[in-house]
Amino acid sequence: MTDRDPSLPGVGPWPGGRDAWPEEPFYDPELLEHGDTRNVVDRYRYWTMDAIVADLDEQRHAFHVAIENWQHDMNIGSIVRSANAFAADTVHIVGRRRWNKRGAMVTDRYQHVQYHADVAELGEWARAEGIPIIAIDNVPGCVPLETFTWPERCIMLFGQEGPGLSADALAAAEAVVEITQYGSTRSINASAAAAVSMYSWVMQHSAMRPS
Template identity: 60%
Template sequence: MSAPDPGSGPSEWSVPGQVGVGPWEGPWPAGEHWDPELLEHGDRRNVVDPYRYWRREAVAADLARRAHPFHVAIENLGHDHNIGTVVRTANAFGAGGVHIVGRRRWNRRGAMVTDRYLSLHHHETASGLVRFARERGLALVAVDNLPGAVRLEETTLPRDCVLLFGAEGPGLSDDARAAADLAVSIAQFGSTRSVNAGVAAGIVMHAWVRVHANLSDAW
């Protein structure tokens, strides 16, 4: 990809509190990944600076190229509002894909448009997710306070895996629990039975990153 000409670059927004950058100043950079409309009008999207002015498809393709070998799955049994948060966090940690198990429709507000840059999959039942994992050699890791679950803090997550989270409230379905190759729980010290599903997903993804990710690739 070509570098922009010296002396060219983004302009700052003049509106206080405006997110993003203004129209590109100077000659436009060359390359298929640049978006002419964003170069002309500015880029207000919630993306890191290296992706400013890039076409959405180009951002998604680059993220796929850099993706980690873990996937994230969450059961959607009752239009769970936490799914958007899980998707946004999966984007931040470079997940290889996100899987919605159960209902196809989910509240996307919490995703903050990050779902447009990820590989999204839908499975009607847990068996569909299990088949996806088995065909690709991915270990299925259930995250829940289950009998026999090992503490996340005392184990190492598999490198190639699917991190599976249950719906808020009921937790993982019986089928998902039965199919798991490994079950992990998060150490807690308060009165609540479990932490929010979106929070749990962030904790577990970060645990994977600490062990397996190349931190030199982080922004």
């Protein structure tokens, strides 16, 4: 390595200089020369973005994540980041196309994102694909997450921080699941709820989960 501040994120230029560069086509010459400070796991260091997306496409899970975007909720970026971490198939933004991407930590570049004008449009897409919508909220009649069996293919639908899911979203869902809570707060953070739900699916269905 070159003399480089060890406190910086990522890795520096490829050790040994140009003569030692790997020859596989998925490596990015710019990153090999200058270093890779991106928010990626070590496996993808120095890879091109397109190569990372293509590799992820070979192993994405069968669940999708959908988020209602009626307010400017900063949690959306964090949910996209968790969807990337748990290898979700696609993230669906329902409502406004603009959302605060800061919480995504650039993971939206590696995660498929699809937009729908409203819940009705999302529902039409889901029916055409044969994928059930599962809402996550804590309204009366919910099924506790601990007792729920996730469909292998499904869309997890999350609402906005505060108001939760809209009436249209709840009506479009085949089931409504709640995350059991044990303290005094009425609800948990929307991005935390999304991460818990995705991990619950992984524990039931993922072939990549360590045994």
